[in-house]
Amino acid sequence: MYVCLCTGATTQAVADAVASGATTCNQVAAHCGAGLDCGRCRRTVQAIIAAERPRGCPEREVVSSSGRG
Numbered sequence: 001m002y003v004c005l006c007t008g009a010t011t012q013a014v015a016d017a018v019a020s021g022a023t024t025c026n027q028v029a030a031h032c033g034a035g036l037d038c039g040r041c042r043r044t045v046q047a048i049i050a051a052e053r054p055r056g057c058p059e060r061e062v063v064s065s066s067g068r069g
Contacts, residue, residue, distance in 0.1 A: 003044050006037035014045055018052040025049075 017031035029035040
C-alpha cells in the first residue's frame with residue numbers, strides 16, 4: 001500500500017528503512033522519500049516505525065555500572 005502519494009513510497013519501503021536502522025521520520029525520508037514533500041504521511045510513517053521497531057530493534061537490557069542490574 002502507498003504511504004506517501006507524493007513520492008510513491010510504500011509501506012514496505014518504510015518498513016525496509018526501519019529494518020535498516022531508521023528510527024525517525026527524517027531518517028525514513030532520507031531512505032525512501034516518504035514525508036519529504038507535503039508531510040501528510042508523517043503520522044502513518046511514525047505508526048509504521050512504532051510497529052516495526054520491536055522486530056527490527058530489540059530492546060537491550062540495561063545493566064548498572066555496579067553489575068547488579
